[in-house]
Amino acid sequence: MTDAVTDPRFVGWHVEDDAHRAMPHRLYTLVFPMDSARSRVLLGMKKRGFGSGKLNGFGGKVEPAETVEQGAIRELAEESGLVAAAAARCGLLLFYFEDSPVAMEVHVFQAREYSGVPVETDEMRPEWFGVDSMPFDRMWADDHIWWPLMMRGDLFVGRFWFKADQVTITRSELDRVDSLDFAQ
Numbered sequence: 001m002t003d004a005v006t007d008p009r010f011v012g013w014h015v016e017d018d019a020h021r022a023m024p025h026r027l028y029t030l031v032f033p034m035d036s037a038r039s040r041v042l043l044g045m046k047k048r049g050f051g052s053g054k055l056n057g058f059g060g061k062v063e064p065a066e067t068v069e070q071g072a073i074r075e076l077a078e079e080s081g082l083v084a085a086a087a088a089r090c091g092l093l094l095f096y097f098e099d100s101p102v103a104m105e106v107h108v109f110q111a112r113e114y115s116g117v118p119v120e121t122d123e124m125r126p127e128w129f130g131v132d133s134m135p136f137d138r139m140w141a142d143d144h145i146w147w148p149l150m151m152r153g154d155l156f157v158g159r160f161w162f163k164a165d166q167v168t169i170t171r172s173e174l175d176r177v178d179s180l181d182f183a184q
């Protein structure tokens with residue numbers, strides 16, 4: 001965990017109010033490998049740990065010595081076997097859980113070019129899904145809210161407040177934004 005205000009990799013504080021800005025934050029990535037030729041996206045069924053049993057993109061905590069994009073590409077390779085040279089930033093998500101003092105700051109990417117074939121890992125079981133027939137009932141409850149913006153190519157910022165059950169959303173905010181470069 002790093003100080004979200006002094007570590008320039010954190011950007012959530014730009015869109016947060018003072019009360020949430022004061023919370024400790026943890027930095028995560030979330031990457032969706034896209035197969036545009038077949039209108040498919042690769043999801044992984046999380047086999048263990050936080051969010052186990054859910055389908056999601058690939059990602060995890062950003063290490064202290066890497067950029068957010070480097071963390072995204074590393075987690076994609078570790079969890080899916082796909083190797084991407086770059087990932088395109090699509091959105092920023094902030095999650096607050098009623099039983100946790102720590103806010104999650106999740107940077108969302110799409111990987112459009114990559115090599116390798118998906119492999120099952122200790123953490124994830126990969127499976128392709130059509131982008132118009134997403135299994136939202138098996139994904140995090142916020143995903144169906146911001147997915148349409150990402151599919152339209154809109155950049156977005158979302159904030160979601162979850163109950164401790166990790167299912168129930170008690171409050172949400174979602175905005176389309178012109179840029180995710182908050183240093184501008």
Ligand SMILES: Nc1ncnc2c1[nH]c(=O)n2[C@H]1C[C@H](O)[C@@H](COP(=O)(O)OP(=O)(O)OP(=O)(O)O)O1
Nearest residue numbers: 028029030049050051056058059060061106140142
């Ligand atoms: N609500 C919601 N919607 C969409 N995506 C997510 C959430 N909550 C989440 O945590 N996520 C995403 C963000 C990350 O991609 C993962 C969580 O990362 P996690 O597996 O805990 O991190 P790792 O570093 O891989 O964990 P370790 O197993 O190594 O501790 O889910």
